[in-house]
Amino acid sequence: MLRTAAALLLAGLSGAPEASLPAGRAPHPMSVSHLQVEVGERQIGFELTLQTLTLVETVSLGLDRDGDQELSEGEIAAGWDALTGYLELGLQLQLDGEPAPLAFSDWRFGGGGSELVGESSDSFQWMTLSGRLERPAPPGQVSVSSELFFDDGNPDHRMFVAVRGLAGAELYGLVSAPERSCDFAAPPFAGYLGFGFQHVLQGVDHLAFVLALLFGVGRFASLLAAVTAFTLAHTLTLTLSALRVVSLEPAVVEPGIALSVVAVLWLHLAQGPGKARPWIPALAFGLLHGFGFAGVLGDIGLPPHARIPALLGFNLGVEAGQLAFVLPVVAAGAGLAALRADLLPLARRYGGILLGAFGLVLCGEVVAERWLGSSSAWAAPAAATVLAALLALLLGRRRSAEGGPLLPMLGTSLLLALSYAAGRGLAGL
DSSP: OHHHHHHHHHHHHTTSOOOOOTTSOOOOSSOEEEEEEEEOSSEEEEEEEEEHHHHHHOGGGOOOSSOSSSOOHHHHHHTHHHHHHHHHHHEEEEETTEEOOOOOOEEEEOOOOSTTTGGGGGGSOEEEEEEEEEOSSOOSEEEEEEOTTTTTTOTTOEEEEEEEEEESEEEEEEEOSSOOEEEEEOOOHHHHHHHHHHHHHHOHHHHHHHHHHHTTOOSHHHHHHHHHHHHHHHHHHHHHHHTTSOOOOHHHHHHHHHHHHHHHHHHHHHHHHHHOOTHHHHHHHHHHHHHHHHHHHHHHOOOTTOHHHHHHHHHHHHHHHHHHHHHHHHHHHHHHHHHOGGGHHHHHHHHHHHHHHHHHHHHHHHHHHHTSOOOSTTHHHHHHHHHHHHHHHHHTTOBOTTSOBHHHHHHHHHHHHHHHHHHHHHHTO
16 A cells, blocks of 8 residues: 555656756656665665666666667666666665665566556566675664666656565655655664553453453452463463464454453353452463464564564553553542442443443454454344353353342343444444
8 A cells, every 4th residue: 555655656746847868858757766675684685676768868877779768688788887886876775874885786677567656567668676785683774865867867766665674564765856865763662662552552352351350350469460460471472472483363362352351251240359360361361362462563563673672662561551441440440439339239230231242242243254254244243142142051040249140231231232233234234
């Protein structure tokens, strides 16, 4: 998508006034190139894809010997030294602030059929030049600057730059005559800290599980044990998965996390804070939630030069986000207990019904998508109904810690979940 957007931007910018060439010709519109920089553990790879017509317009190179406005293998071979000398002088790469001279060692025709140029790729002859730099350790910052073609060829030239491997996700930039350089840097420790914090507060499935744990908390020691167990468990699997030691498929992780909300909630409603041991499900299901955190971290990736600091920052952000959610909830519960202790059973009952409805909706949608492979309007409600029926069999005649039967609460949760599904279905008509 970003490459397509860049292509549209380039197309829009290409309508600038034409400039005169030394030979009296006007430069062709939509003169673009694409520089791909690949950051590895021990080397930096780079590929420059450009239109040969842009090289022909650079008359000082003298590559187009037969004047047909295209380049042949013989013409490139004859002008190879002049070509590489021009490109290596005008295109500059800096790694962590230190110059890294480029040396193109190979080339081929082609490379224009990318998202960068879209349908216009068939209108030009393209060539790709490539090379590598040895590096003892991956850099934390990459800077690209270019003087190519602006002053002696096509002043409207645009170079689209993509850097891979620096921050996990691909980074993009655009070099043009007005802006002849762009910088790329891996997100610092604080960036991963903020990313972890933001993810938890936006991850309603994780927050719902933490809330289900709190239904089994009766004392501060119990809260501390549950939070510690959950932290240790998800930190372990997050670390192992992010470092690619172990992995678990999303088809297992996502439904498992959704089911953990339902299982822990109704377990704690049946046991009550006095008998529940919330640290046990926190430890068991925390391992699964760690794989979920790792999946999200995989979307942005870890910078190869600072995997451990980035991982630590993300994990600390997750913990900070959890505390930002847990502390106000616990404080509200403590305040209610101090002011109106008689309302606590009512709050637990209706809070459990609402969280139970959310759990059924979440399970229904995830199971329908991941296990049933269906996006139809009936799949999620059907999955939620089957899950509620299984829960009813397990709960039987069990009563909550306050003495009320659990089956009516489960039935109300299912009714709310089905009403929500029906409302979404009607909204989509």
